[in-house]
Each structure stands twice: as C-alpha cells, then as structure tokens.
Amino acid sequence: MINNRKLFTSLLVSAGLSSTIAIAGGVTGGDSASYNPHNSVRMGYMMPNGTESKNDSTPEGNYNKKFNYVNKGEKKGKGLLGNNLEVSGVTRFITIQRTMQQSYVDMTTSDKNISFTDYPSADANSGANAGFPLLELNLQSQIKQDFNFNVGYSLGHNITGDVDASSRNIGAVQNLNFGAQLKTGLVKTSIWAGEVLWTNLSRFTMGQPEFTDNYFERLPWDWYRTSYTRYQEYFTLSSNIGARNLGRSPLQGGIGVVEILPLQTSFKVIYGQTNRSIIAADHGTGFPSYITGYRLEKYLFERAIRGKAGLNVYAKRAYTDVVGEIDDNNTMYTMDFDVKVKKIKFDGEIGGSVLNNPGVTNDAGDLEDNTGFGAVFKTAFDRRSVLWPFSIEFYNISKNFGNVDGSILNQNGSIMQGGAKNEFIYNDSYFANVANEAGQITNNRRGINLDIEANFGDFKIQLGYSASQEIEKLTDSLTIQHRVNAFSRSRFRPWFQAAGPYGRIKSFWYRTFETLTLSNADGYLQRDNLGFNALEIGLKYKKPVGKNQEIVLLNQSTVNTIKEGFNVFSAPGDANVLASVLYNDFTAAFKFNKKLSLIGNFAVESTKGSTRTNLSPDVDGKDEERIISQIGHMYALGVDYDLTRKTSFHLRSKYMDHKDKNFLKDKFSGFETTFELKIFL
Numbered sequence: 001m002i003n004n005r006k007l008f009t010s011l012l013v014s015a016g017l018s019s020t021i022a023i024a025g026g027v028t029g030g031d032s033a034s035y036n037p038h039n040s041v042r043m044g045y046m047m048p049n050g051t052e053s054k055n056d057s058t059p060e061g062n063y064n065k066k067f068n069y070v071n072k073g074e075k076k077g078k079g080l081l082g083n084n085l086e087v088s089g090v091t092r093f094i095t096i097q098r099t100m101q102q103s104y105v106d107m108t109t110s111d112k113n114i115s116f117t118d119y120p121s122a123d124a125n126s127g128a129n130a131g132f133p134l135l136e137l138n139l140q141s142q143i144k145q146d147f148n149f150n151v152g153y154s155l156g157h158n159i160t161g162d163v164d165a166s167s168r169n170i171g172a173v174q175n176l177n178f179g180a181q182l183k184t185g186l187v188k189t190s191i192w193a194g195e196v197l198w199t200n201l202s203r204f205t206m207g208q209p210e211f212t213d214n215y216f217e218r219l220p221w222d223w224y225r226t227s228y229t230r231y232q233e234y235f236t237l238s239s240n241i242g243a244r245n246l247g248r249s250p251l252q253g254g255i256g257v258v259e260i261l262p263l264q265t266s267f268k269v270i271y272g273q274t275n276r277s278i279i280a281a282d283h284g285t286g287f288p289s290y291i292t293g294y295r296l297e298k299y300l301f302e303r304a305i306r307g308k309a310g311l312n313v314y315a316k317r318a319y320t321d322v323v324g325e326i327d328d329n330n331t332m333y334t335m336d337f338d339v340k341v342k343k344i345k346f347d348g349e350i351g352g353s354v355l356n357n358p359g360v361t362n363d364a365g366d367l368e369d370n371t372g373f374g375a376v377f378k379t380a381f382d383r384r385s386v387l388w389p390f391s392i393e394f395y396n397i398s399k400n401f402g403n404v405d406g407s408i409l410n411q412n413g414s415i416m417q418g419g420a421k422n423e424f425i426y427n428d429s430y431f432a433n434v435a436n437e438a439g440q441i442t443n444n445r446r447g448i449n450l451d452i453e454a455n456f457g458d459f460k461i462q463l464g465y466s467a468s469q470e471i472e473k474l475t476d477s478l479t480i481q482h483r484v485n486a487f488s489r490s491r492f493r494p495w496f497q498a499a500g501p502y503g504r505i506k507s508f509w510y511r512t513f514e515t516l517t518l519s520n521a522d523g524y525l526q527r528d529n530l531g532f533n534a535l536e537i538g539l540k541y542k543k544p545v546g547k548n549q550e551i552v553l554l555n556q557s558t559v560n561t562i563k564e565g566f567n568v569f570s571a572p573g574d575a576n577v578l579a580s581v582l583y584n585d586f587t588a589a590f591k592f593n594k595k596l597s598l599i600g601n602f603a604v605e606s607t608k609g610s611t612r613t614n615l616s617p618d619v620d621g622k623d624e625e626r627i628i629s630q631i632g633h634m635y636a637l638g639v640d641y642d643l644t645r646k647t648s649f650h651l652r653s654k655y656m657d658h659k660d661k662n663f664l665k666d667k668f669s670g671f672e673t674t675f676e677l678k679i680f681l
C-alpha cells in the first residue's frame with residue numbers, strides 16, 4: 001500500500017539550475033533601478049557575459065567593489081568563491097483545465113476553468129499546506145571542510161483562473177530560508193532559519209499522518225527520478241517513498257541541532273509558527289500561536305540492539321484573541337523508541353498532554369478534564385525472521401491527547417487549527433468519528449493495525465487491517481473519506497468544511513471527506529461506543545514484456561465500515577452498519593522505452609448510509625429508500641515523457657462522475673486535464 005507520509009517534502013530536495021537563472025531570478029525579484037544593498041550582494045551586478053559592470057561611479061558599483069566576494073574583487077579569496085558555490089533547483093509549469101457537464105452550485109471556480117497552480121489558495125505565499133512553487137532554488141557552499149551553508153528561495157503564485165484579483169498574485173517568500181552546519185572537534189552544530197522549514201520531532205508531537213493515495217493522480221507531483229522508475233518503486237516498496245517521520249506542517253522560524261558525535265546523542269530546538277497556526281476564516285482575529293519543540297535523541301548500537309530513543313516536548317502557546325487574557329495552550333511530553341532486537345523491530349511512543357483553552361473549561365471558567373494520555377506500540381517481523389513479513393500495532397489515545405501538527409487524526413473539538421477561536425467550517429484538522437484507514441491512528445480511540453506482505457514471483461500481495469473503538473462518546477457526527485477523484489473534488493471549494501449541495505463535504509489539499517449526522521431514537525448520544533473497521537488489499541504485478549518494455553499493474557481495494565460496538569469485521573451489507581465505503585482503484589503503467597510511458601486508471605467508489613444517518617428530503621418513501629447511496633467513477637489516461645534525464649512532461653486526462661440516487665442534488669460529472677513540465681538542470 002502507498003501511504004502518503006510527506007505531503008510536501010519535495011520542497012526540500014532539489015537538483016540544479018544554472019547560476020545564470022539565479023541572477024535572472026534576482027533581477028525579477030527586486031527593483032534593480034533602486035539602490036538596495038541586499039540586491040547588490042545577491043545579484044553581484046554582473047553583466048550577462050559574467051564580467052563586472054564598468055559603471056563604478058554609481059553607488060551600486062562602489063558597493064559591488066567592496067563586497068563582491070563571489071566572482072572577483074579586491075577581497076578575492078577571503079569570501080565565497082564561485083567554484084565553491086553550488087546552485088540547484090527546479091522550475092516547473094503546470095496547467096489544469098476542467099470542463100464540467102454537471103457541478104455543485106457552490107463551486108468557487110466556474111464549470112469551465114483553467115488554472116496554473118496546483119491548488120486554489122487565498123495567498124500563494126502563506127504556505128497554506130497546498131501546492132508547490134513555480135521556481136525553487138538552493139544555493140549551497142562548502143566554505144571549509146567543516147563548515148557549509150545553504151540559502152533556499154522559491155517563487156510561487158496563485159493564478160487559479162478566478163476573476164477575483166487575488167488569483168493574479170505572485171510572491172517569492174514561500175521558501176526563503178538560511179541553513180548552516182559547523183563541525184568543531186567532536187560536536188556538530190546545525191541551524192536553519194526562515195520559511196518554509198520542514199522538520200519533525202516524533203510521530204505524536206510533530207509527524208505525518210498516513211493516507212493512501214491514488215497511484216495515478218499523485219504522479220505529476222512526484223519528484224527527482226525518471227518517470228517510469230516511480231512505478232517500479234511503487235511495486236517494490238511497502239510504503240510511500242520518503243520517511244514517515246517528516247512533519248506535515250511547514251515551520252516559519254528557526255531550528256537548531258547540536259550533535260555530540262562520540263555519545264551519538266543530539267538535541268533539537270524548534271521555535272516558530274506552522275501553517276496551522278493561522279485561522280483561515282479571519283486572519284485579523286485571534287493571536288497566532290507559536291510552537292516550541294525539543295527533542296533529545298540517543299542512538300543505540302549494541303551487539304543485540306540497534307536503533308534510537310528520544311524524549312520530546314511540544315508546546316503551543318497563544319491567546320484566544322489579541323487582548324491576550326485567555327490562554328489557548330497545548331503541551332505534550334512523549335518518549336519514543338525505534339529499535340531492532342536481532343531480527344525483530346520494535347517501535348512506539350508514550351506520553352501525556354495538558355490542554356488549556358476555553359474548550360476544556362466549564363461555564364464558570366474552571367478547568368475540567370484537560371489532561372490526556374497516548375501510547376502506541378508496534379512489532380514488525382522482516383523477511384529474515386518469517387516467510388511473509390508482517391507487523392502488529394496497538395494504540396490507546398485519549399481525547400485530549402493530540403495537536404494539529406502531529407500524525408494523530410484529531411477528533412476533539414477543543415483542538416483546532418488556528419486556535420480555539422476558529423470556526424469548525426474552516427478547521428480542516430477535525431475528524432469527528434473518522435472511519436480511519438488501516439495504519440492510521442486517531443485520538444479518543446483504542447485499536448489495532450495489522451500489515452502483511454507476500455511475494456509470489458511477479459506478484460505481490462499486501463494486506464492491511466484495522467479495528468478500533470471510540471473511548472468516549474463526543475459527538476453525533478461520522479466522517480468518511482472519498483478516495484475517487486479526491487484531489488479534483490477538493491478543488492471544488494477548497495478549505496471550506498461544509499460544502500456541497502447538502503453542506504456535508506470537507507476538503508483540503510488533496511483530500512475530500514464527508515460528514516454524516518447520526519440519529520438515535522433514545523436521545524442524544526444514548527448509544528454504544530462506535531466501532532470502526534478497515535480492510536485494504538493491494539495486488540501488484542510487474543513483468544518485462546520486451547527488450548526495453550515493461551508493465552506494472554497496481555490494484556487497491558478497501559472496505560471501511562462504522563458500527564456500534566467493537567467488531568472484528570463488519571460486512572458492508574450488515575443491517576447494523578451505520579455507514580460504509582467500498583473503493584477499488586486499478587492502475588496500469590506500460591514502459592515503451594527509456595523515455596515514454598503510458599498510464600491508465602479506473603477507480604470506483606460506493607458509499608452507503610443507513611436509516612440512522614442523513615435521510616433524503618428529495619424523495620418520498622420508507623426510510624430505507626431515502627438513505628445515502630452514492631456511486632463515483634474515474635476513467636483516466638496519462639503520458640509521461642522524459643525529454644532528458646532532468647527534463648520531463650506529464651499529461652493526465654480523466655473523466656469523473658458522482659451521483660447519489662436519493663440525494664438528487666449530489667451529482668457532478670466532467671473532464672479534467674493536467675499538464676506539467678519540470679526541468680532540473
């Protein structure tokens with residue numbers, strides 16, 4: 001199974017752009033007609049042929065003479081030399097064209113829409129957890145053997161196709177940062193400052209949730225390898241390409257790490273704001289929170305044990321408004337480990353938390369139950385210990401244990417993106433009674449996750465299973481995920497959490513959910529604790545079919561159900577099932593030669609409610625004839641072509657449809673085409 005554990009980690013990695021482009025970027029990024037010392041240093045006032053400007057009578061020329069460390073000047077050899085400077089990066093062009101035959105009435109873009117950005121955003125420079133930059137540069141220099149530094153720079157826009165003027169903004173602060181590493185004796189010190197900084201502490205504190213992605217739709221945003229290589233990796237790997245411990249929230253601020261090499265110990269400090277510190281509904285209300293994080297990590301290399309352990313502190317500090325009288329704080333303390341004992345791997349995390357915000361106080365303003373506890377333990381057996389590798393994971397996480405920057409899906413209304421004053425309709429971090437995928441963890445839940453993998457020649461089978469139950473009855477809402485056309489659907493009305501013709505659609509970057517209301521004849525929450533099941537089966541096949549030709553087939557099938565009481569497994573047809581989602585996704589990739597690949601995809605999803613969830617106001621009849629009954633499809637073709645080893649284009653075109661036979665307004669259909677050109681030099 002492919003699990004997306006790094007939403008936007010591609011902002012970190014880079015491959016080259018020429019220094020000529022770097023100079024051009026500096027010119028377009030600033031006002032070259034005015035005197036600005038910072039622009040002078042950055043651009044060096046060099047002519048296109050690499051020679052120094054002869055106009056030395058200007059202030060710019062005099063300033064350049066004194067501070068030109070990069071190319072030439074009287075201080076040559078005492079600063080940065082051109083042969084020590086490495087410039088790398090990527091430039092990309094993307095366009096998405098959509099023509100809808102039927103659509104939701106509240107779409108923020110028109111039925112016929114063209115955009116030149118990954119995702120509609122109010123501000124391309126906010127790092128709003130969506131999209132990638134148009135241009136990304138990284139300048140790195142090895143000044144001395146034990147000292148190096150790098151400076152990052154990105155250019156982004158939000159040209160979404162809307163007539164609103166905000167869709168024509170452009171900005172260059174999405175990834176402006178500085179980093180340096182210094183090694184002195186037995187100690188190595190690293191610092192990073194600016195934005196966007198990608199970092200992590202631990203799975204609970206600052207980590208990445210696990211989501212299963214469509215193999216077809218995610219491809220244009222994969223990075224740094226030839227087009228068909230990604231399909232070969234999808235076949236080989238059990239999880240997503242990238243580390244699971246990368247954080248989902250980019251940081252604006254600073255990071256410092258001190259490593260004591262002989263002790264194999266490090267200490268990390270994080271301070272700043274994440275993209276989830278800002279209230280999306282109203283930027284002028286509330287006091288954006290600041291995040292402070294600490295991690296003390298020790299590597300273990302003994303004869304029988306190899307791995308690492310860490311102590312973590314996560315602290316969010318804020319007020320509910322600009323007056324600064326009411327606290328809106330969240331603190332977590334955890335200990336995690338990841339070790340291998342002989343041929344068996346053990347990892348997990350345990351910790352506690354304290355919430356202090358209006359959501360955990362009573363009418364008198366006194367704190368009620370504001371502490372939390374969380375624990376997860378996993379044991380994995382690899383191919384050296386068993387024929388078929390498998391893992392088993394247990395977790396128990398209370399309702400108050402969670403934050404918007406960690407890997408735990410949050411079900412507590414007192415923990416909100418942007419702070420306690422945010423509205424639920426703009427809080428994309430809230431998942432009430434979510435039907436979680438296999439491998440996902442969520443608070444107010446205890447459960448088990450299983451994974452097993454088997455190889456049979458050219459075939460591979462991957463099985464994921466999850467069973468869990470809520471600990472406390474917090475709400476009468478249920479949350480299910482729409483996998484088919486999830487990315488396209490999330491662009492219909494992004495960030496709004498009550499969209500669609502019936503106000504039930506939740507969406508944010510790359511994800512689409514739906515919230516259902518659970519009714520109960522005996523009164524509000526007079527029911528058993530809910531049980532949640534997930535079963536996922538991945539079938540993979542890879543076979544050479546010629547000298548340079550190869551085919552990879554990938555099929556993903558999932559079943560999610562919600563039912564009262566703990567269940568080992570609940571069939572979707574069970575009369576007691578409150579809600580169920582069946583999903584199947586099939587992708588075929590064929591390599592014609594080293595440059596050209598053809599990709600096809602078909603996906604289908606069926607969603608069913610029950611007589612205890614929303615009933616349609618559009619049809620008459622018995623309750624059984626008015627339940628949610630949805631079907632959605634995706635039919636798609638794509639072409640990947642590598643012009644060179646570092647230049648490629650990706651074309652995707654699909655037809656999508658969705659309808660509910662009882663909720664008559666819940667329907668859409670149309671075509672969408674995506675084209676992307678990427679250049680790494």
